[in-house]
Amino acid sequence: EVQLVESGGGLVQPGGSLRLSCAASGFTFSNYWMGWVRQAPGKGLEWVANIKQDGSDKYYVDSVKGRFTISRDNAKNSLYLQMNSLRAEDTAVYYCTRGGTHVVDIWGQGTMVTVSS
Amino acid sequence: DVVMTQSPLSLPVTLGQPASISCRSSQSLVYSDGNTYLNWFQQRPGQSPRRLIYKVSNRDSGVPDRFSGSGSGTDFTLKISRVEAEDVGVYYCMQGTHWPATFGQGTKVEIK
Numbered sequence: 001e002v003q004l005v006e007s008g009g010g011l012v013q014p015g016g017s018l019r020l021s022c023a024a025s026g027f028t029f030s031n032y033w034m035g036w037v038r039q040a041p042g043k044g045l046e047w048v049a050n051i052k053q054d055g056s057d058k059y060y061v062d063s064v065k066g067r068f069t070i071s072r073d074n075a076k077n078s079l080y081l082q083m084n085s086l087r088a089e090d091t092a093v094y095y096c097t098r099g100g101t102h103v104v105d106i107w108g109q110g111t112m113v114t115v116s117s
Numbered sequence: 118d119v120v121m122t123q124s125p126l127s128l129p130v131t132l133g134q135p136a137s138i139s140c141r142s143s144q145s146l147v148y149s150d151g152n153t154y155l156n157w158f159q160q161r162p163g164q165s166p167r168r169l170i171y172k173v174s175n176r177d178s179g180v181p182d183r184f185s186g187s188g189s190g191t192d193f194t195l196k197i198s199r200v201e202a203e204d205v206g207v208y209y210c211m212q213g214t215h216w217p218a219t220f221g222q223g224t225k226v227e228i229k
Contacts, residue, residue: 059217062217101217102214104156104218105168105171105177107167
């Protein structure tokens with residue numbers, strides 16, 4: 001079964017850092033672009049970042065550029081999102097997705113990030 | 118960024134009746150490879166989004182054939198031929214042609 005399982009969410013103070021992880025199973029992880037999409041409470045969906053199969057290309061939405069870093073470890077079938085200088089507006093459920101923006105198909109169950117003092 | 122505009126934002130439907138959701142983009146979604154990367158997602162209450170339709174009109178495996186997608190260029194539609202109780206949720210269109218990928222505001226489908 002194809003599965004994405006996120007972890008690492010929690011409560012963090014403004015200006016703090018958090019690292020999200022996504023464990024992939026049931027497919028050849030190294031063959032796919034991967035991404036992160038977020039959803040603020042009661043709001044719509046926002047694409048955050050993408051990473052190419054070998055990690056050589058990365059794309060970020062303007063609102064997180066310079067603060068968030070997407071990375072992957074193909075040997076561990078894992079995707080990561082390092083989030084620094086967190087702001088209240090980063091509060092959201094963060095979903096791990098399979099595929100770049102062209103072919104996004106599978107979503108994880110999400111992990112909640114709350115930025116608050 | 119490409120703006121995706123959905124209508125209506127709320128759609129009360131009688132069981133067994135059809136439903137239609139419109140999605141318009143601020144730019145053409147035809148990519149340089151000739152494909153149009155317009156997807157439709159369903160998000161049931163308390164769940165993650167699930168893709169229903171990709172590249173305008175291709176239904177994902179396991180998606181009931183009462184769901185269909187159509188359109189071209191900047192104008193797209195998701196249709197449900199006969200709404201069932203399990204179809205309640207929020208539906209999003211998403212364009213993956215231009216970076217960043219962007220989503221419509223969502224259309225909430227509920228049973229009358």
